[in-house]
Amino acid sequence: PKLVAFVPSNPSTEAQTKRWAKSLASRSDHPVSHSIVAGLDGAVAEVDAFQALLGRGVEGVVEGKRMVLGNHRLIKERQQSDARLEAELSGHEAQGRTVTLLADETGVLGIFAVADTIKASSIEAVARLQKLGVVPVMLTGDNVATAQAVGREAGIAEVRGGLLPEDKLAAIKELRERHGATAMTGDGINDAPALAQADIGFAMGGAGTDTAMEAADVVIMNDDLGRIAETIGLSRRTHAVLMQNITLALGIKAVFFVLAVFGSATMWMAVFADMGASLLVVGNGLRLLRKHND
Template sequence: MVLAALSILSAGLPTLKKGWIAIKNFTLNIYFLMSLAVIGALVIGKWPEAAMVVFLFAIAEAIEALSLERARNAIKSLTALAPETAEVMIDGGWKDQPVASVLLGSRIRVRTGSRVPLDASVESGRAALDQAPITGESLPVDKQVGDPLYAGSIVTDGVVEATVTAVAGESTLARIAAAIQDAQSQRAPTQRFVDQFARYYTPAVVVLALLVAALGPVLFAGTWGDWLYQALVLLVIACPCALVVSTPITVVSGLAAAAKHGILIKGGAYLESGRLLKVVALDKTGTLTQGKPVLTDNEPFGDLPIEMALQIAASLDEHSTHPVAKALVSGWKLQQPDAATLPVEDFGVLNGRGVKGNIDGQSWHLGNHRLVEELGVCSPALEARLSLLENAGKTVIVLCAASGPVAIFAVADTVRPESFAAVTALKALNVVPVMLTGDNPATAKSIAAQLGIQDARGNLMPEDKQTAVAELKRRFGSVGMVGDGVNDAPALAQADIGFAMGAAGTATALETADVAIMDDDPRKIADFISLSRRCASVLKQNIGLALGIKVVFLALALSGHATLWMAVFADMGASLLVVFNGLRLLRR
């Protein structure tokens, strides 16, 4: 009895204290049930059982708390990555300075093996960086002048000097931390249901235990003491510990698993509802394609060698700031890295059509289909060649001499190498992919054909995309929308779940999206849906385990075959089962 009393005093006081607080506040919770069971066992002289109830309950509570903390720490470890000091240029020399005191616009240096202390833009040097904690990318990313650096990423090779673009509290890492903390504070639908269920379940159990204690001796054989003991067994067995802990441990583990892979989910509600998506609408530019036009075709149309024609075209376009002109010049530099541009005289921009200029005394025009028609040099043969490229979704540029067209070039936004796998993965999950783009229908159909998307819609303004998402919801049900978080904002808001791509580089995307993909990999959309389905499966398993074990032992208790020892082990066992089952998501 002395050992039992010591056990109750050492392990049971916190539980009894919380039980007393529950009684004072008229709250019938887990601690009230356990306190009632312990006090009842002491009253009828079952000291060893009372000691075991409170001791094992304390152990189960500690394991549950540690497990939940482990899941939360898995997230904290992703966000507590930035070093405490930065190497800053001060008065012409490099000095270590606390990160919190580094000002916007300061020049910092990051060397091999070091973590980037603050978001910055590279000013000089080259380096390979491991950005996995921020974007989930598995391979190092090469950085050069003008490229962004994210706080917390690691320089695996090289040295760079960079200008700070965000102070410590406003870095991408800090925004991720804030978003995750907000997500953890939100209750998932299943968690709200379980909490609501426990509100009514616990008082019902207390009433049932009272009925068993009061009516058992009257309606059935046995003494008052025997039935009071069975009522106490019923209280312990019916304690909803496992049920209450089953949801938060699973949801937090799911959020942590997603964050590890560069998927930032803004709350348990979105983690749970992802499994319901029937359609995912994808913006084309920057999501399925690179978002940067590149030179794809250069064909001669006459006797001029294509290498010379490309050099002339690049010489003319080098003076233009148009994205198509930049793509042509970049393509020329890749094909002729040792060549130089030719001097251009009398250069002029032909708005909406192209450019013109003189090279070595010869007049040249470089521009689109409309310019060729205006010059009066279009022919059936040229029309056929241009139509072929235009129907493939490409922007066509024609180089014309005074005598007529001499070369045809085509520029297009190329498909991301991951996009085909992303669309295939969505189809494998029985989710319908739909393309929504502001580009012309020919380009939309061309890209869609390469990716195997049946429904591709072009010439859509932001409000048109919003209307399209609303129509998809009526047809299919739950819809996800993938965009850039800025001009796709109306469609993202209309969708059940809005996804923002490349969110590591934009504060807007982190704030507006329900799910932020930290890099530009569209395959992570399917990864998110798969994780949501696994999470839902684990939640169902946990709730089934918690309730199933309770039902079996409740039946044993009501039939008089259960003991307090069995009740405690059943309650503790169920709690540990659901905890460890929920933590499985962290290993994905």
């Protein structure tokens, strides 16, 4: 994500607004906050009484003023939105941007618009998952318009935006009932409950939070979504080889048992049924080391 627009409510206090927003954002581990910090110049001020507002943003006291840096939902809940602000936010959201607002007790102080650029590798990863028979679904706390724009670009048909952590949790339960085994990929605190609820959770190790990584079953250290398709493909091949090895080992021993019952078995047959079967299953398992293109 990259900060692409900043609109202060009062141009005369633009420098202050930037400093306050950057100070709050610097205490957050959300990717949008990282983008705001990277996109604003200047130093940061000390933040007291800092706390995360799950699914909404962050709150803290900066230079003696209590402020929040959060999403559209938070501002609505604080009843600090009006028709003019809604129109301006709609314009950004229609372009697929994620909007974050800085506000204090008096009202909104500034608007920060962050644009997500879809990596070509991510679009390819979605296509690979679909080729494997996996149904991709996007669950995000971003507004619906932004989520749908990103989903279209990524090739994801089912997109659900404006979700809180509990909404993502409910969605995982619903998808499991509809499709069966369900995996979840996420990187933030808001994703942790859904990551833990899913049959298998994938966390992003590079940009992900510690909470998300602790809740997940698999951590993707290079943040490459293509690794999910690789993991699924490898798991399926491993399962197939495992079943082949079990069938092969039991089959050889069953044949030797029948020969032994009828008195036709020899010592060399016994050696083959034991050590020979072990070598065969090991050799078959080594096929997994070969590179596959899923």
